[in-house]
Amino acid sequence: MLDAFEAILIDEGERSATMDATSRAAGVSKGGLLYHFSSKDALESGVIERLDALVTADIEAMMDADEGPIAYFLRTSVMENDPLDRAILATSRLAQGGNASASAALRRVRERWGDALRPHTKDAASLDLVMLVSDGLYFNNALEGGNIPGPVPRGTEMDALIALVEASARA
């Protein structure tokens, strides 16, 4: 049911992600959905909590990455439609729809990433650069909806961008 809710948030926007639409997509009735999530707020909190858990795992993977944390961070900022990407996109939709907890969750996530990357960057401006490029990648993905390929560097263009950022930002 959380997956169905996320999918509608991502593909059709926050306005379309109603209890009715979610229950239909999950293959249950509205009553059935409300048995598991007693309110819309509970459903939204479910998405946010899952995001927090996924970020914890991602930061561990980032610190262990072969190509280094910065390259890993930028590369995974391009939407691959994995569970973390979807959780971030869905939470962004909630935030833009006015959900304050969602905005707070996204700020918290960004701060956790920043804390993890800080020791690997030269100075504050370098960290800003890395974080903002990542934000930009996500922003473009969020605009596109997650399906349509957006104006986001891929393949060798992405490699060139990573090289450029690392050259000026790496500690």
Place this chain on the structure above:
Amino acid sequence: MLDAFEAILIDEGERSATMDATSRAAGVSKGGLLYHFSSKDALESGVIERLDALVTADIEAMMDADEGPIAYFLRTSVMENDPLDRAILATSRLAQGGNASASAALRRVRERWGDALRPHTKDAASLDLVMLVSDGLYFNNALEGGNIPGPVPRGTEMDALIALVEASARA
């Protein structure tokens, strides 16, 4: 009335930006609002059309800027709450709420900026870098709602970031 609609979109999110709330904020009745904008769609189109006009003026100013187009572009990507910032933020809200015209308008705007900046950058990766840092700045502003100061570089930190980007991207 457009200003009132924009203000609610920015400050309270797309969900709160109803015809009712807009008319109240504009100091007219719902009927009065609907005399000027015959539907909610017309109101949303009004915001988008104004954005297009403001971007045209901004690109002219960018090409004429003393410190050069890249520095101007990045510096003005930080929310100053001027009419263009507000139009972008409001249109972002509409896009995230599922309005397809708004998403298209934002893509179009981004492309116009990219076209204007391309001759001033070294290569594709450099242009990506500039555009993505700008996107990142807007993304963070959009999350914050436009009032609360966000995790966005200001003052000397912004100068340092601009220097960093220009060093690696300028043609």
Place this chain on the structure above:
DNA sequence: GTCTATATACAGATAGAC
């Protein structure tokens, strides 16, 4: 041009049968 009143639709949520 601006208003009030109202039609229509749909959202979130509850009640109770099965």
Place this chain on the structure above:
DNA sequence: GTCTATCTGTATATAGAC
């Protein structure tokens, strides 16, 4: 646990008085 039926609030939009 899952369903249908229903309550209540609120959104967009229309009608018609002033």
